[in-house]
Amino acid sequence: MAIACVFALSARAADDPAGIEFFENKIRPILVDDCYKCHSQQSAKVKGGLLLDTREGVLKGGDTGPAIKPGDPDQSLLIKAVRYSDPDLAMPPKNKKLSPEKIAALEAWVKMGAPDPRAGRSQAALIYEKARTHWAFQPVHEPAIPETKNARLVKTPVDNFVLARLEAANLHPSPEADKRTLIRRATFDLIGLPPTPDEVTAFEADRSPEAFAKVVDRLLASPRYGERWGRHWLDVARYADTKGYVFEEDRHYPYSYTYRDYVIRAFNEDLPYNQFLKEQIAADLMTNTDKRPLAALGYLTLGRRFINNIHDIIDDRIDVVCRGMMGLTVECARCHDHKYDPIPTRDYYSLYGIFDSSEEPAQEQEPLLGMDAPAKAHAEYLAERKKREDERDNYRHKQEVAMSEQLRHEAGDYLFVAYQAQSLKDNGQIDDLARKAKLDPEVLHRWRDGLARWRKNSQPIFAPWFAFAALNETNFSAQAGKVTAKISTNTDGSVNPFVAKIFTNAPASMKNVAEQYGKLFVEIDEEWTRVSHETNAPAHLTDPARESLRQILYAADAPANLPTGEFDRLYDTPTGQKLRALQRSVAELDATHPGAPPRAMALLDRPNPHDVHIFIRGNSDNQGADAPREFLEILSGPNRKPFRQGSGRLELAEAIASPDNPLTARVFVNRVWLHHFGSALVSTPSDFGLRSDPPTNPELLDYLAARFVADGWSIKKLHRLIMLSSTYQQSSDNNPVSEKIDPGNQLYWRMNRQRLEFEAMRDTFLDVSGKLDLTMGGHAVDITDADSTRRTVYGFVDRQNLPDLFRAFDFASPDASSPRRFYTTVPQQALFLMNSPFIIEQAKSLAARPDLKSITSEQQRVRRLYELAFQREPNREEVQLAKDFIDEQAKDSSTPASARLDAWQKYAQIILLANELVFVD
Secondary structure (H helix, E strand, O other), X not given: XXXXXXXXXXXXXXXXXXXXXHHHHHHHHHHHHHOOOOOOOOOOOOHHHOOOOOHHXXXXXXXXXXXXXXXXXXXXXXXHHHHOXXXXXXXXXXXXXXXXXXXXXXXXXXXXXXXXOOOOOOHHHHHHHHHOOXXXXXXXXXXXXXXXXXXXXXXXXXXXXXXXXXXXXXOOOOOEOOHHHHHHHHHHHHHOOOOOHHHHHHHHHXXXXXXXXXXXXXXXXXXXXXXXXXXXXXXXXXXOOEOOOEOEOOOEOOOHHHHHHHHHHHHHOOOOHXXXXXHHHHHHHOOOOOOHXXXXXXXXXXXXXXXXXXXXXXXXXXXXXXXXXXXXXHHHHOOOOOXXXXXXXXXXXXXXXXXXXXXXXXXXXXXXXXXXXXXXXXXXXXXXXXXXXXXXXXHHHHHHHHHXXXXXXXXXXXXXXXXXXXXXXXXXXXXXXXXXXXXXXXXXXXXXHHHHHHHHOOOHHHHXXXXXXXXXXXXHHHHHXXXXXXXXXXXXXXXXXXXXXXXXXXOOOHHHHHHHHHHHHHHHHHHHHHHHOOOOOOOOOOOHHHHHHHHHHHOOOOOOOOOHHHOHHHOXXXXXXXXXXXXXXXXXXXXXXXXXXXXXXXXXXXXOOOXXXXXXXXXXXXXXXXXXXXXXXXXXXXXXXXXXXOOOHHHHHHHHOOXXXXXXXXXHHHHHXXXXXXXXXXXXXXXXXXXXXXXXXXXXXXXXXXXXXXXXOOHHHHHHHHHOOOOOOEOOOOOHHHHHHXXXXXXXXXXXXXXXXXXXXXXXXXXXXXXXXXOOOOOOEOOOOOOOOEOHHHEOOOOOOOOHHHHHOOOOOOOOOOOOOOOOOOHHHHHHHHHOHHHHHHHHHHHOOHHHHOOOOHHHHHHHHHHHHHOOOOOHHHHHHHHHHHXXXXXXXXXXXXXXXXXXXXXXXXXXXXXXXXXXX
């Protein structure tokens, strides 16, 4: 029961004068004398998470649930504990049971409703109370647009909120940026590429008031927009194309690219953000004839695999949903109540139950997305897949045949160990016995089950076995003769005749009996192997007695006749490695072949959704109270209802994407603001909890969030609202006076200069050199290859072995949701730009562009290089420096011509290395 709700149950009792007097006279002394040592906020170590020094602590309880149920002593854990009725709950421990009088007093107290005048609050209660007034948990209301003194500077309401803050601080906004700067800023912001010289010229010539709005609209309509902003979301989604370390399992996510392509398409189509979120949590549960949104579920399934530890996988999914979509660090409550935010452990396990009630389908059962691969490529894929599957299946079949024969020939060994284990009931001891004999424990259990079945059915084959097994081991030899005589005569026909023949001489021990059976089964198996390979092979052995022996080895329920899936654990290391390698080759084909049909990396509901118990201290083997599948209490209130639709993922998605959720819209508009300005209104984009700094402009944050929802959760409308403002269109030039007052530019008196992140930088090199391949979608490519020309968003992201190139340029870690990129300046970056084969290749391509090669004038060629790279003309000094450099390089003969770049190629590389290319004002 929720803290607030339970607390309310005893509120009336807490105000009862007679009840308070009873508490003070009878109950408080018991708690102080016998309980506070282990169960108070002053305890060195609180036992069981239970605090008894506040009213709320008693009502909330500890790891095993609420301590009392007011009015019902028999259902109260505290009363059960002091009664010593449950040894595991006995308190005080160590046989220090309370006196009958004290126990009776506690029982009476609970029965009267547990009156408790103590006003103290536990840490969790204090956090919860503080959270009720925390700005991030307040409903989003669109604030009134403030009046400003400089109304002429207002282009959108964004300016009113920014100017109001600036005026209050006696600051002035910076002048509007020049048109070249504006179009470069907008183009890099929205599509991650530089504008073309013609686009800059057209914008500079357009004197209409809507000139910049037309630029923004053109860029938002470009398919390149989704590639740019989709990559921002992939940081949040901790996207990668591999699983991380998973032993010898294939590391690839074969259809990861379908999630990346879904995200890009969603941004390009301006999919409403609330729908975007819901599809990423529960697309499989939404009514939609279009199968493509199923790819959205990769948001949940493409995380790190943690060596396939399901608890860590679910923890990762809780984190990416809560931090990525709501800015809450819920995963901190995995082992204990969140120390800083109003997230009790129960809330964590409420979400855990949702994801534990969902499962990933097998790779070959993942949903098709209804998108066809190219016909020729698909035919090639099918042929190659069949070839690899046949190779895998043939090898597997060969190994299964050999292992099956080995198991049949080991029948005598299993029989003897089964005899040794007949008195054991502990499965662990039986398993140890099997391993000591170098046998498989599971197969041994099958033999034991078989023997139990054959004893019950009086199986003639094993009549001798049971007779010998009944003898006393100390005088086995003396008694075995009588049993042997009876078996050999077989007057009543109760023994299979071929088994009777092997016991003409008395065995010395049960080991001898098992060996005789083993030899007989080998003989029968070899006979059947020979007969079954003959022409017109029979379906069974003709002799019924020998056929019944064969059935012990070959029947569907025969101990040695294992199902296909159970053989893998029996193989030696080389065989297992070979099988896994063959399986990997099939998975790698699915992951890389252009003809493989696209599938969703989906998550589906289990047939029987279920709640889980709280894992005490995060230990799944130590479970506490129930945690019904439901939404977070701080966001839904104490009267929340448990989820009832399957796993609850769709209900969770609707709660997150609801306009009533105070976090979702705020978190996203803050992320958008961050990418446009290089700094966020809330400095911790993925943590809006109690420890976060307040927004630098809370009214602006709420205005943007409210308008975002009112505009149908349209991301493109949000871009227009921000980018068409005077605030966005300011110059980035410094102002010493303003800088002294607001050195961090938190009030946005100017635009922040920003460096291009890795993807935009690499794409810009390719674009300027004329080599950028604008093919959209499909399987990931290796962009570390110097010859690769695809956009960087399509690069292969290897989670475990992230290439040094990615790390050098501050790529987002794919191991967890990334709220923002951090920028470093390190030698590796400069060395890459100076020496990498990729940059050398782009320098050559830039120098060889037809629109450059056709220019004979050095001055005009330099001018064209500047237009392509910087979208401006060089000044006289820059032209002269270029000519001097070209002349000097032409004279250089220290390096053989075949091994060096020519003068124009070197100059092209200098252009590519210039700060002006990768910094945006």
